[in-house]
Amino acid sequence: xxxxxxxxxxxxxxxLAAPAEAGIAGRRLVVTMRDVSKLFxxxxxxxxxxxxxxxxGEFISLLGPSGCGKSTALRIIAGLGAPSSGTIDxxxxxxxxxxxxxxxxxxxxxxxxxMPWADVFDNVHLPLKLRGVPxxxxxxxxxxGLAAVxxxxxxxxxxxxxxxxxxxxVSIARAMVTKPKLLLMDEPFAAxxxxxxxxxxxxVLRLWQEHGVTVIFVTxxxxxxxxxxxRIVVMRARPGQVFSDLEIEQPAERDRDYRTSExxxxxxxxVSDALQGAIHAAEVRP
Amino acid sequence: MTDAVETNREAGTxxxxxxxxxxxxxxxxxxxxxxxxxxxxxxxxxxxxxxxINQVPRYILPGPADVWxxxxxxxxxxxxxxxxxxxxxxxxxAIALIGGAGxxxxxxxxxxxxxxxxxxxxILQVTPMIAIAPLLLIYAPDTQTALLICAFIVAxxxxxxxxxxxxxxxxxxxxxxxxxxxxxxxxxxxxxKIPSSMPYFMAGLRIAGGLSLIAAVVAxxxxxxxxxxxxxAFRLLESQYRLNIPRLFVALLMLCxxxxxxxxxxxxxxxxxxxxxxxxxxxxxx
Numbered sequence: 001x002x003x004x005x006x007x008x009x010x011x012x013x014x015x016l017a018a019p020a021e022a023g024i025a026g027r028r029l030v031v032t033m034r035d036v037s038k039l040f041x042x043x044x045x046x047x048x049x050x051x052x053x054x055x056x057g058e059f060i061s062l063l064g065p066s067g068c069g070k071s072t073a074l075r076i077i078a079g080l081g082a083p084s085s086g087t088i089d090x091x092x093x094x095x096x097x098x099x100x101x102x103x104x105x106x107x108x109x110x111x112x113x114x115m116p117w118a119d120v121f122d123n124v125h126l127p128l129k130l131r132g133v134p135x136x137x138x139x140x141x142x143x144x145g146l147a148a149v150x151x152x153x154x155x156x157x158x159x160x161x162x163x164x165x166x167x168x169x170v171s172i173a174r175a176m177v178t179k180p181k182l183l184l185m186d187e188p189f190a191a192x193x194x195x196x197x198x199x200x201x202x203x204v205l206r207l208w209q210e211h212g213v214t215v216i217f218v219t220x221x222x223x224x225x226x227x228x229x230x231r232i233v234v235m236r237a238r239p240g241q242v243f244s245d246l247e248i249e250q251p252a253e254r255d256r257d258y259r260t261s262e263x264x265x266x267x268x269x270x271v272s273d274a275l276q277g278a279i280h281a282a283e284v285r286p
Numbered sequence: 287m288t289d290a291v292e293t294n295r296e297a298g299t300x301x302x303x304x305x306x307x308x309x310x311x312x313x314x315x316x317x318x319x320x321x322x323x324x325x326x327x328x329x330x331x332x333x334x335x336x337x338x339i340n341q342v343p344r345y346i347l348p349g350p351a352d353v354w355x356x357x358x359x360x361x362x363x364x365x366x367x368x369x370x371x372x373x374x375x376x377x378x379x380a381i382a383l384i385g386g387a388g389x390x391x392x393x394x395x396x397x398x399x400x401x402x403x404x405x406x407x408x409i410l411q412v413t414p415m416i417a418i419a420p421l422l423l424i425y426a427p428d429t430q431t432a433l434l435i436c437a438f439i440v441a442x443x444x445x446x447x448x449x450x451x452x453x454x455x456x457x458x459x460x461x462x463x464x465x466x467x468x469x470x471x472x473x474x475x476x477x478x479k480i481p482s483s484m485p486y487f488m489a490g491l492r493i494a495g496g497l498s499l500i501a502a503v504v505a506x507x508x509x510x511x512x513x514x515x516x517x518x519a520f521r522l523l524e525s526q527y528r529l530n531i532p533r534l535f536v537a538l539l540m541l542c543x544x545x546x547x548x549x550x551x552x553x554x555x556x557x558x559x560x561x562x563x564x565x566x567x568x569x570x571x572x
Contacts, residue, residue, distance in 0.1 A: 080462055096468070107466050113459040116563040117481045126477070130467045158563050178467075 027055040029091045030182055030214045031077055036086035038072050046072040048239030049086070056092065059208055059215045061225035061232045063271065065279050069240025070218045071186050077216060078107050078184050093181065103131060106175030108185040112167035114159040120146065121155040124174045145173040149203060165196035169203070176207060185217045201228055205254060222275060226267040227254065236278035243278035246271065348532040353539070356532035364521060368540050371502055371517035374430070375548070378437030379498040386445025387487060391475065394453040411443045415501060419508035429509050436505035441498035448490030452483025485564050488556035495552040499545055
């Protein structure tokens with residue numbers, strides 16, 4: 001558990017008892033964020049009293065206009081940078097000495113963030129190497145991970161030899177190679193073209209379904225969030241906090257037909273309205 | 287037709303296969319060798335003609351043939367001298383590389399140390415080395431050591447400043463990634479900071495390589511040491527005093543050759559390390 005400067009204490013049992021957050025299915029909580037604020041040293045208040053409870057197996061999209069603090073929230077959830085006040089906890093993870101979850105978080109940045117001097121294999125190897133996983137065991141897991149994103153034949157390629165979409169796949173393989181409980185994705189496909197993006201959306205969805213990983217996905221695309229998520233958290237700016245929290249009923253099988261279906265269109269409509277509301281709310285209050 | 291469209295859609299733009307490094311056409315390669323060689327030969331012919339037609343005396347400007355003869359006749363004197371100069375150059379360069387890179391690593395680890403050593407670094411860097419040479423000749427146990435120290439001081443700073451800059455220019459996202467995976471500072475240094483600063487280090491190496499030869503020669507001029515075991519720079523001065531201009535030319539040619547060899551060697555090392563990933567070592571193709 002990581003605490004900010006306020007003297008609030010986080011009682012896990014307390015949160016579990018709260019009806020809104022405990023979840024109907026009573027699934028385990030993976031992340032609890034309570035009244036988190038983040039003030040940057042330049043005076044920007046990125047988040048103000050944001051609370052979010054994430055249950056195991058959810059696919060959550062953090063959706064909002066730029067500047068609403070969704071990336072900041074994701075970084076705090078990852079343990080990168082402590083909140084200025086409020087508490088963040090990972091109730092079902094082993095917490096290490098630094099107060100961070102150990103080995104349970106995979107992160108995919110907006111850029112692929114690969115080491116240009118290392119080939120694809122070594123890039124995916126990194127999290128395991130840092131954790132001291134023996135070479136033989138690591139090798140199998142890396143090849144398995146590369147196969148899962150369709151890059152088995154590119155293990156010896158260097159990042160600069162790959163297309164943007166392929167680099168992103170390497171980044172996803174790297175995030176998944178530690179078999180994390182929580183996969184955090186920070187606008188991962190924003191810089192990709194539409195076709196590649198849709199393909200990678202399907203890949204992420206498949207990984208989520210096959211591995212049962214909990215995903216928190218930051219995006220500013222209504223369509224992407226409506227396609228992927230089991231829950232969409234719409235955020236507003238000034239101050240950055242949760243504006244509305246939408247549970248989405250999704251069919252297990254989502255494909256090209258689903259993208260043109262009335263259900264999908266309807267979901268997009270609801271999400272879009274919520275996003276408009278969030279943008280409007282930020283405009284009316286100075 | 288429909289099949290082709292289908293595969294295309296399936297693959298998306300993502301299926302662009304690994305881009306292989308483009309091979310240079312043979313004509314281009316041949317051109318790269320022939321043009322410089324022909325230009326050099328023309329230069330030598332013009333030199334020869336200018337000397338013979340104008341009947342310039344040998345002690346003012348020897349022709350290429352005289353220099354060629356001197357190369358064979360004086361080799362017993364000049365080769366050992368060249369060896370002395372080359373040894374000073376390479377030992378100084380090696381110490382500069384180890385010392386410069388090592389100190390840069392220390393500096394970026396500790397802010398206090400960096401601030402404390404900064405004035406010394408600036409003082410040593412801006413003082414013309416030749417001005418310290420007389421002092422060094424007094425303090426050093428022998429002339430060779432003094433020359434070595436001179437060459438070292440000159441070659442040291444490009445390595446230090448480039449390496450320090452490189453260590454500070456690590457991609458912030460990659461630093462975040464390492465933090466996220468719980469890397470300790472040792473792992474971050476070995477797996478991230480050092481590889482990522484290699485392009486900067488290589489730039490330092492190439493500058494330092496040239497400078498260490500220049501410094502070795504200049505320091506020898508300053509020392510003016512005669513007799514057994516003196517370097518090529520002294521032989522050069524000596525030839526001038528004796529008006530043995532062909533020998534002076536040979537000494538010059540040898541220094542020039544050494545410079546070229548150092549340039550080639552450092553460029554090759556740089557290429558070896560960087561050619562798989564860094565932009566500087568890859569041909570641009572549009």
